[in-house]
Amino acid sequence: MNLMTYSETDIDRIIEMAWEDRTPFEAITIQFNLKEQDIIALMRKEMKPSSFKMWRKRVQGRKTKHEKLRNFEKGRFKCSRQKQITHNSISKR
Template sequence: MNLTINEIDRIIEMAWEDRTTFEAIKYQFKLDEQQVIELMRKEMKPSSFRLWRKRVQGRKTKHEKLRVFEKGRFKCSRQKQITHNNISKR
């Protein structure tokens, strides 16, 4: 793994987000779930890592297979569309 500081920060941010799946991280950064776990363990304080692991372990929103996406995109069905810097109404 040769990642920049900005990429590491973004991966950590994505890993903490409830609705961002491990598959989305893999798609963008080529890191599988185990590699994300190892990166989180290495980059975070032990107490923060334990809190994160407890939070994501078995969470449906972190695994694409357990979620339903619109047309294969990494996006929650409740997420609003943004067009020309305006939030579209449904």
């Protein structure tokens, strides 16, 4: 991995995507051509040690960060409690 090929904006976006719960590592790989180990190395280099440890603890084994562990394959996640919006009108409560 050569971070010199990535702009500061790209590195910021990679870090943002790595922190997002529902963005799998595979999505970062597709967009930025970085393997999971490269993402971890980038996070270690760019973050304070305490922040890196917190991030690793948070994402390690998290189903949403690894596509193979997810229970859905396509589309977007929708909470069962989310109201259906139809014809662009907001449901009354």
